[in-house]
Amino acid sequence: MEKTRISELAWPEYAQRVRDGAMVLIPVGALEQHGPHMSMNPDVLLPTAISERVAANIGGLVAPALVYGYKSQQQSGGGNHLPGTTSLDGNTMINVVRDVLRELARHGVRRVTLVNGHYENSMFLTEGVDLAIRELGWSGVHDFRCVILSYWDFIDETTIRAIYADDFPGWAVEHGGVLETSLMLHLHPHLVNMDLVEDHPPAEFPPYDHFPVKPELTPASGCLSSARRATAEYGELLLRVAVEGISTALGTAFDPAT
Amino acid sequence: MEKTRISELAWPEYAQRVRDGAMVLIPVGALEQHGPHMSMNPDVLLPTAISERVAANIGGLVAPALVYGYKSQQQSGGGNHLPGTTSLDGNTMINVVRDVLRELARHGVRRVTLVNGHYENSMFLTEGVDLAIRELGWSGVHDFRCVILSYWDFIDETTIRAIYADDFPGWAVEHGGVLETSLMLHLHPHLVNMDLVEDHPPAEFPPYDHFPVKPELTPASGCLSSARRATAEYGELLLRVAVEGISTALGTAFDPAT
Amino acid sequence: MEKTRISELAWPEYAQRVRDGAMVLIPVGALEQHGPHMSMNPDVLLPTAISERVAANIGGLVAPALVYGYKSQQQSGGGNHLPGTTSLDGNTMINVVRDVLRELARHGVRRVTLVNGHYENSMFLTEGVDLAIRELGWSGVHDFRCVILSYWDFIDETTIRAIYADDFPGWAVEHGGVLETSLMLHLHPHLVNMDLVEDHPPAEFPPYDHFPVKPELTPASGCLSSARRATAEYGELLLRVAVEGISTALGTAFDPAT
């Protein structure tokens, strides 16, 4: 199997792969607490694992992950007041994305996919991509294309039903819950301790955000729903569904005919 | 009835209201195409109308709306490539929010609500608020509180069912659709021409974003769902539900006991 | 009469107007105290009113006003320490102008006029325009033209004499004075209460600026000269002179032969 990690290629290999038209995937995550039962890196490890499998499927390359992300929000990640969560300012995040894309384009890369594993990153990725495309246009590069996706958006209804039956709480509160924990159990079981899962109902929030956060609205675990039902088998299923879905979708997304 | 618009107060009136503890609402919108049947200002006019009614209910003040917003995204607003849509860079938007909040705090205001009418603004409002609170902390102001909300999050299931029956397409594609058009028909009927509504099924998008946008994915109208069923009566209902919901929620949000 | 407000057009109307070569006027103001006798929005309402009349005269369009401006200075606006005055940092103001011009140019607009109603904005408008023209050049747009004007610069000597006789204090201290108050009395009389005008001689300042401001140098009213002699009739005259002067000037300014 061809290597996929850019960082592990020597430059002549990379240069050849780029000349051959390789697409580049960039996992984008965060250093963020995910409850007492799990390490703080699932938002990095999960999109990295998915990116590497997708790259293997479609002949792509994986750039080093962005391991620090935008500030955790209470209704999607528990809040940025929690210990361990280590985030960038919005403008810093935007500029990191812009800079990395600008460099890849300088190498000759023309198709990049940002594989997001941290909900709060999305709009800053969007702005970073927009600025990169603007600057590339100034440099005379007009055929650079970029996809932004979040891997959970590729988990289909059938899979959700298979895992959650009727109790799917929505991705919004899946922070440190069944989805992430199952994937971690499958991929990095030594970073999960199911004995420490705190079983509680999904967090409930009002239809607005209050700043500074009211810490009492986040469950004491830091998770927004319980991971009790997570299993490595679910993780394997979720991984397969995500990888297949993304592999297929990128074929369409970057189809030159579209 | 007490005046609510800050811009229409003389400064001694404003100063007194602030000393009395008035909360300030800031409508945040965009200049964005909303289809051939409607003006480009619903994202400003609707949160403004709601803010003024909420302010009247709870004794608040309304600051001048932020009338330019963040870039329209294809899956929520049709895309920023469309004519008329006039947007700010992410960092500009962040800094506008930060600056205005910093000034309100200087006046003595301690409770502000950003009433959002343009989906894409949300995360940039969040960052602007975060930076403002950080700077205010540096200035020794530690009791400044801010709520960010989007008015459609206060439309309850009952109302949705009353209007859409079983066909609610989700807020995601409600750009230029029944919600906004009904509200505009009720509030600013001269800015809507129902004869020009293009009736088409809700736009369908893949589970990722591609940049630059593929224009063919946005319906030619620029709307993401059809406004054909919009009526002024629905608008009246939606307005009432939003205003009541927000008025109540802000009482809780800013309850000193929380 | 053709519509002039961009925000009230549907996008196909706007797109057509731009294709037809319409010039765009952007009123630029501030949220700034203007004395106990007047609302805090004259710097927005006056250039807006003028812009709309000029647009009607010459077939132009009016973009939504920039309603927050640069920090009030003591010798021209009383100072930014005063309650109600709500200002942007210089760099924020610059970037807002740059962004909006960039977007208008993307639509195809090639002639824009910034109609300023707040003295302190001028140099930041200049820089915003300079940055926009620079970036547009990078994008291959080399025919974008922009005029910056302040409406009071179009009040001629005859009009000044008709209103002030020999007592014209200079525009520098006309903050909240006869000019603005007369225009507001004509255009928005419900936002003026002449009973609350504080009659005092024009403020006198040393030939330098001291920071932080010495508050005692600003009259307690916040105005820099007395509005006592303001009348709606003067306002009507001033409006007519400004509108005529600007309408004529823009014909010359944008004459393709120059």
Added chain:
Amino acid sequence: MEKTRISELAWPEYAQRVRDGAMVLIPVGALEQHGPHMSMNPDVLLPTAISERVAANIGGLVAPALVYGYKSQQQSGGGNHLPGTTSLDGNTMINVVRDVLRELARHGVRRVTLVNGHYENSMFLTEGVDLAIRELGWSGVHDFRCVILSYWDFIDETTIRAIYADDFPGWAVEHGGVLETSLMLHLHPHLVNMDLVEDHPPAEFPPYDHFPVKPELTPASGCLSSARRATAEYGELLLRVAVEGISTALGTAFDPAT
């Protein structure tokens, strides 16, 4: 006579002078064309000469001049399209001022005067000072005071009349004219060649600014009025008047009782 130039002091001398409460003057200029008869540095040399004399009078210190300024504007400096004129972006200028003031405050300086010699700098100096004072406040420094002045504002009516009789064209068009040329003839005669003065009436401009500039509006010389009547004697007079005026004014400006 005590030394005045900070750059020529050894640090223990400087530290002592700061402990003794010395005020610091910072000349602020530009590298800007000033016509075919004069070097491009009058905006630096003139405020520097004035600052040193004022410092000698009042026991102050002079920091190295800011030798690059904001972009030359057509109606005050001929325009930034002219060869030789070398300017900073607005935000760069703002940050230079902020940084230098922050450093002086760190040394213990509490009173600074920016002595401006380039009209276009003014508002960017203002913003730089505002940001510096804001940051110093965050650092717990609340007694930092700053004066911004332009030296020509200290030329009184008597002097104007003595030099220009009834032909004073206004400072606005005094770019490369009698004021600057006379001062340079007095202070740096080898940098002036009166044989190359181009005698033309003062430039006339419309009451607005057009961007990009229309080069034909600037006299071919680059000056906005004629320096033909400039003399070293006038320069001596102007220098004396400015130095005396500023020396006196700063006593008042920084009077602890105000």
Added chain:
Amino acid sequence: MEKTRISELAWPEYAQRVRDGAMVLIPVGALEQHGPHMSMNPDVLLPTAISERVAANIGGLVAPALVYGYKSQQQSGGGNHLPGTTSLDGNTMINVVRDVLRELARHGVRRVTLVNGHYENSMFLTEGVDLAIRELGWSGVHDFRCVILSYWDFIDETTIRAIYADDFPGWAVEHGGVLETSLMLHLHPHLVNMDLVEDHPPAEFPPYDHFPVKPELTPASGCLSSARRATAEYGELLLRVAVEGISTALGTAFDPAT
């Protein structure tokens, strides 16, 4: 042995370690070509390996590495024009460092060491640290301490002589040379292919930098000196010396008595 990787801790473990006063090391590297014989990640992997061993020695923690660094310079890294090298703008790099330090300080961390593996990062780390300390001061945190080091500065003369005898070319041209290759052979032998080492004399450069780079000054390999003599044994030695030197030095650096 205690865990050292922050990313692999659950938040309660991390919070406890921080309360116990743990020092945090942040490896800082780059994605940069290192010749045809080696992967592009030694600047990340080497300081990471060193940081983890130092952390194990002294009870510290290791934060996720900064994997993108400042632009490669020709005389230290071959130049930023080379394929694969993927760098951040200076200001982006500064802000990433500032943001991460600010967050660690929010968690309660008070001692951080930046372990640099990419020469060009140094001054941007310095500025990032300076800005972080400034902002922390504004937040009332005055006891935050930070060390910046580059691991090769801990290779002593004895070790240099043991490895290079009399042919030490200086760290300046050790890009992709014996130092880095030996360390990689010891730590990650599968990422090195000694058969592809190009043997050439150390690059020679003039005593200045020319921009844009003259590509012919960089050896075709992209390395600045030959790795031919690299061995895993040297790598083991270098690692031990660096780890011991840094472990000892940090004891002194953070000695509360200093």
Added chain:
Amino acid sequence: MEKTRISELAWPEYAQRVRDGAMVLIPVGALEQHGPHMSMNPDVLLPTAISERVAANIGGLVAPALVYGYKSQQQSGGGNHLPGTTSLDGNTMINVVRDVLRELARHGVRRVTLVNGHYENSMFLTEGVDLAIRELGWSGVHDFRCVILSYWDFIDETTIRAIYADDFPGWAVEHGGVLETSLMLHLHPHLVNMDLVEDHPPAEFPPYDHFPVKPELTPASGCLSSARRATAEYGELLLRVAVEGISTALGTAFDPAT
């Protein structure tokens, strides 16, 4: 001899010189303490003197020096905590360089040399040059070339041996030492007082930087090595060697054949 100072040329002279292809040298320094025996401007005066002599040799021009530089670091300049040292933030420094280069390029200049006199500036000059070249490329200017050099890098081994015999401490600690003091004694003897030289061994530092600085590591003089052996004769020699070396090097650097 042709004039070399841009600031002392009238614009038509400058424009002609640029049309004739003149190279421009920009001295870059700092306002930084250099011990009790010397003024705080050697980092400006020395590269200025060198630049003017080089310019005379090769027909170049000298732009006004950048007189404020990046923050003094303890191991190269004593540290930025010392009184008198007055520094810019990194991003400010970067932008000043970018702006000035952009302007020179607008005039038609295509070859610029930054002659650095303050060690800490180097990487920020590099980034400023990189940004300028990027922006110039966007403007269609692709033949702009820039050299960055530090003058001490042109002092050859022979000269070092002639001055220091076997005691050369390395440029790193030559802050306020024999090099700079000798050059100042030769060029500006009134700014040096040899009686105040503090004779101490070269400062010794650990192989890392600690922030905030530990002030006790910097000798009380602020110098990093003793200037006791400095003489005007050494200064004359050093100046001649630097000027000759740089004059020759620039011929090669800008050789169109390279």
